[in-house]
Amino acid sequence: MPVANSLDRCDSEVAPLxxxxxxxxxxxxxxAGLKPSSEAASRAKRANTKxxxxxEVLFRKALWHMGLRYxxxxxxxxxxxxxxxxxxxxxIFCDGDFWHGRDWESLQAKLQKRHNADYWIAKIARNRARDxxxxxxxxxxxxxxxxxxxxxxxxxxxxxxxxxxxxITQRRVQAGVIAAxxxxxx
Numbered sequence: 001m002p003v004a005n006s007l008d009r010c011d012s013e014v015a016p017l018x019x020x021x022x023x024x025x026x027x028x029x030x031x032a033g034l035k036p037s038s039e040a041a042s043r044a045k046r047a048n049t050k051x052x053x054x055x056e057v058l059f060r061k062a063l064w065h066m067g068l069r070y071x072x073x074x075x076x077x078x079x080x081x082x083x084x085x086x087x088x089x090x091x092i093f094c095d096g097d098f099w100h101g102r103d104w105e106s107l108q109a110k111l112q113k114r115h116n117a118d119y120w121i122a123k124i125a126r127n128r129a130r131d132x133x134x135x136x137x138x139x140x141x142x143x144x145x146x147x148x149x150x151x152x153x154x155x156x157x158x159x160x161x162x163x164x165x166x167x168i169t170q171r172r173v174q175a176g177v178i179a180a181x182x183x184x185x186x
Contacts, residue, residue, distance in 0.1 A: 041115075055153040056082050056094040062161035068168070077143070079134035088168050091138050092146045093131070094153060101128045102149050144171055 074084040081091035101124045172178045
């Protein structure tokens with residue numbers, strides 16, 4: 001499974017979402033006038049955590065087993081990446097499929113048919129715009145940004161960790177820190 005070194009999100013798609021009024025640029029949509037579709041739905045959304053999600057923990061364990069050492073949720077970096085490998089200047093985000101809009105066109109069509117569609121579409125679009133801005137800022141600072149999707153990690157955390165290790169190895173080779181790995185004899 002390939003690892004995304006940059007977002008699969010189109011700049012023209014998210015640029016208008018970064019705009020806002022002068023006081024609160026790119027603000028999150030308001031809850032005013034919206035009610036939860038049900039008490040159960042409201043409870044479920046409140047129970048979602050920001051850190052140490054299932055896929056994030058699985059991914060970190062797989063990285064650790066491969067010998068990669070890291071920091072979690074570095075507040076010094078834009079977006080507080082889920083995993084930071086400082087020496088290599090690699091920031092990794094473990095994005096939830098729903099909250100970060102995986103298969104955005106399909107998700108958007110599904111949300112149109114659900115309760116509070118306007119709110120959820122604007123909310124997720126804003127998350128995607130923020131992701132793009134954070135990625136751009138980190139890359140401008142010289143960081144490699146890797147984003148992994150929740151379902152890819154849950155399906156095979158080892159494969160995702162291996163992809164990250166390969167990207168880091170390639171970065172080390174490009175920087176001249178290590179020699180290029182030799183291909184096995186034919």
